[in-house]
Amino acid sequence: MAQTKVNNGVNVDALLAAREALKGAPQAAKFNWKATCKWQNGTHSKTEVQEFFGLGQDQKHKTTYSFDADHPEIFASEDNGATPVEFVLVGLASCLTAGVAAVAQNRGIQLRSVEAKLEGSMDIQGILGIDSDVRNGYDDIKVTFVIDADASKKDIEALVAQSQKRSAVYDIITNPTNVSVTVA
Amino acid sequence: MPEHVTTVVIGAGHTGLAVSRGLGARAIDHVVLERGEVANSWRRERWDSLRLLTPNWQSRLPGYSYDGADPDGYMTVPEVIAFIARFAEVASAPIRTQTSVTSVTRVDDHGYLVTTTNGEFRCRCVVLATGACNVPSVPAVRQALPSTIASFTPFDYRNPDQLPDGGVLVVGASATGVQLADEIRRSGRRVILSVGEHVRLPRLYRGRDVLWWMSSSGVWNQRYDEIDDLQRARKLPSPQLVGSRERSTLDLNALQAVGVELVGRLSMIRDGRALFSGGLKNAFALADLKMERLLDTFDAWAQSNPQAAGDVLASERFDPTRPPEKSRLDLNLANGEIQSVVWATGFHPDYRWLQVPVLDHKGNLQHDGGIVTDAPGMYAIGLPVLRRRKSTFIHGAEDDAREIVEHLAGYLAGRLAQTL
Numbered sequence: 001m002a003q004t005k006v007n008n009g010v011n012v013d014a015l016l017a018a019r020e021a022l023k024g025a026p027q028a029a030k031f032n033w034k035a036t037c038k039w040q041n042g043t044h045s046k047t048e049v050q051e052f053f054g055l056g057q058d059q060k061h062k063t064t065y066s067f068d069a070d071h072p073e074i075f076a077s078e079d080n081g082a083t084p085v086e087f088v089l090v091g092l093a094s095c096l097t098a099g100v101a102a103v104a105q106n107r108g109i110q111l112r113s114v115e116a117k118l119e120g121s122m123d124i125q126g127i128l129g130i131d132s133d134v135r136n137g138y139d140d141i142k143v144t145f146v147i148d149a150d151a152s153k154k155d156i157e158a159l160v161a162q163s164q165k166r167s168a169v170y171d172i173i174t175n176p177t178n179v180s181v182t183v184a
Numbered sequence: 185m186p187e188h189v190t191t192v193v194i195g196a197g198h199t200g201l202a203v204s205r206g207l208g209a210r211a212i213d214h215v216v217l218e219r220g221e222v223a224n225s226w227r228r229e230r231w232d233s234l235r236l237l238t239p240n241w242q243s244r245l246p247g248y249s250y251d252g253a254d255p256d257g258y259m260t261v262p263e264v265i266a267f268i269a270r271f272a273e274v275a276s277a278p279i280r281t282q283t284s285v286t287s288v289t290r291v292d293d294h295g296y297l298v299t300t301t302n303g304e305f306r307c308r309c310v311v312l313a314t315g316a317c318n319v320p321s322v323p324a325v326r327q328a329l330p331s332t333i334a335s336f337t338p339f340d341y342r343n344p345d346q347l348p349d350g351g352v353l354v355v356g357a358s359a360t361g362v363q364l365a366d367e368i369r370r371s372g373r374r375v376i377l378s379v380g381e382h383v384r385l386p387r388l389y390r391g392r393d394v395l396w397w398m399s400s401s402g403v404w405n406q407r408y409d410e411i412d413d414l415q416r417a418r419k420l421p422s423p424q425l426v427g428s429r430e431r432s433t434l435d436l437n438a439l440q441a442v443g444v445e446l447v448g449r450l451s452m453i454r455d456g457r458a459l460f461s462g463g464l465k466n467a468f469a470l471a472d473l474k475m476e477r478l479l480d481t482f483d484a485w486a487q488s489n490p491q492a493a494g495d496v497l498a499s500e501r502f503d504p505t506r507p508p509e510k511s512r513l514d515l516n517l518a519n520g521e522i523q524s525v526v527w528a529t530g531f532h533p534d535y536r537w538l539q540v541p542v543l544d545h546k547g548n549l550q551h552d553g554g555i556v557t558d559a560p561g562m563y564a565i566g567l568p569v570l571r572r573r574k575s576t577f578i579h580g581a582e583d584d585a586r587e588i589v590e591h592l593a594g595y596l597a598g599r600l601a602q603t604l
Contacts, residue, residue, distance in 0.1 A: 026545065154473065154476065154477075157469065157473060158473045158477075161466055161469040161470045161473055162470075164463065164466040165381075165466065165470060170463065170466075171463075173462065174448070174461045174462035174463040175449075175451040175452075175459075175461050175462075175463075176451055176452045176454065176459045
């Protein structure tokens with residue numbers, strides 16, 4: 001398993017220990033991720049994340065992270081931040097990349113560099129209500145990894161495949177999720 | 185008054201009979217309880233065209249093997265029934281047929297009480313030889329299936345004629361799913377196959393049956409305690425194989441070539457639409473890579489064991505699984521495009537009668553290579569990767585039964601329970 005000389009900065013032993021511990025305590029594995037969003041002006045909003053729940057109790061990031069979202073100027077917006085759909089790409093890219101590092105560590109593969117390019121194609125006739133046959137969201141997302149590592153091409157492909165298999169965001173995007181939106 | 189017997193074996197399929205033969209050889213008195221007849225599930229719970237995945241020469245039980253004229257063929261269901269029934273005779277197994285077990289309880293530190301529709305048995309040891317496939321596993325999304333769509337499991341599917349006219353959604357791409365998708369498609373119906381994680385294998389590799397390679401190279405003999413992720417190995421779907429006269433490969437490329445449409449894993453049925461995962465390409469990539477690694481293992485073995493490898497052909501590689509030109513993410517279940525769903529989504533054991541606390545929170549039997557945890561004198565056989573990767577194949581019962589009987593005999597002799 002994990003070879004000590006490989007170091008991708010991932011503590012795989014701790015992750016594997018957590019996996020073993022949670023096998024006997026499935027309740028502790030129930031997490032709740034949270035975000036709060038405040039409208040600023042126009043299409044500009046600010047979303048913060050800090051608190052979450054897991055391992056049976058409230059948890060906190062060591063600081064509050066803040067994200068400005070807006071639309072670009074060609075949508076007659078002020079472009080105070082990335083568009084919400086770009087945040088989806090951010091989530092997917094960072095989730096898959098974290099997975100690549102973790103799986104590589106577990107398989108004893110030393111990474112030198114990992115870069116991912118993401119492209120999501122979308123027909124905005126959907127969101128503009130021009131054509132009801134066109135969906136609002138992405139119709140296709142392409143992720144291209146360029147990875148420099150001490151491993152064969154096949155091993156790198158297996159790394160990327162395994163990362164998708166274990167990725168939460170990949171699952172969220174490729175499978176439907178129940179969403180309930182209410183007004184308090 | 186319960187009948188006293190040293191060991192009760194539950195199930196007169198090939199595993200229970202293999203254990204019985206071992207017990208008989210050691211003069212351990214026992215009965216084999218069978219809810220129906222010998223090889224009951226083969227008589228009642230199999231579709232018409234099914235053949236074994238293993239070639240005939242591999243069909244082997246303790247002191248008994250195939251001796252017919254077609255060693256490279258694959259047995260039909262009637263042939264399997266005859267094969268097992270003949271073994272029961274050869275082994276002179278003390279079988280009580282038409283005897284369903286209704287409960288097994290722990291009596292005291294020294295044994296169990298087995299209650300049946302045909303009397304009670306007091307015993308020191310129980311061997312659960314009821315297998316892994318008692319109940320078809322159907323995902324909860326079935327509840328949302330519109331009532332206009334007919335629903336089949338591999339237990340009630342017999343042949344395509346039984347299905348209503350119109351298209352068919354087959355869910356699951358293990359051996360069962362690919363075989364049913366293929367025969368239903370060949371019956372002239374439109375078939376959509378929902379594909380999740382799967383195990384791809386060619387039927388023949390370098391001129392030999394791929395299961396010859398599994399066996400010869402030692403992969404199948406890998407022991408449960410040598411496997412990194414045993415839990416995962418035990419949950420692997422059966423490989424995409426079919427036993428046919430043509431010895432042809434039945435992978436997803438072959439299915440696409442006959443016009444089966446592939447979609448991703450079924451994730452949800454909502455508003456009368458089936459929704460499929462968009463992760464199909466990664467399911468292909470995982471299976472292709474895994475197959476390549478296995479073939480690499482075979483090649484390496486053949487290279488270092490030229491004697492054993494014999495006259496195998498040159499190394500070969502297969503085309504990657506072809507992604508469909510457009511893979512749809514949903515299917516309208518109300519517009520008549522499909523009229524039935526076949527759930528080829530696996531099976532699970534039925535332990536409702538087992539009133540001894542040996543199951544985990546997910547209902548899985550807790551055991552160490554077939555030695556049931558915290559239940560001295562209780563054993564299991566015929567479960568996935570019970571003691572070896574080959575445990576669920578017919579000939580896999582040979583080694584497993586021998587070792588389990590050895591442990592059981594040791595237990596009876598009062599020796600300390602030891603890991604085999």
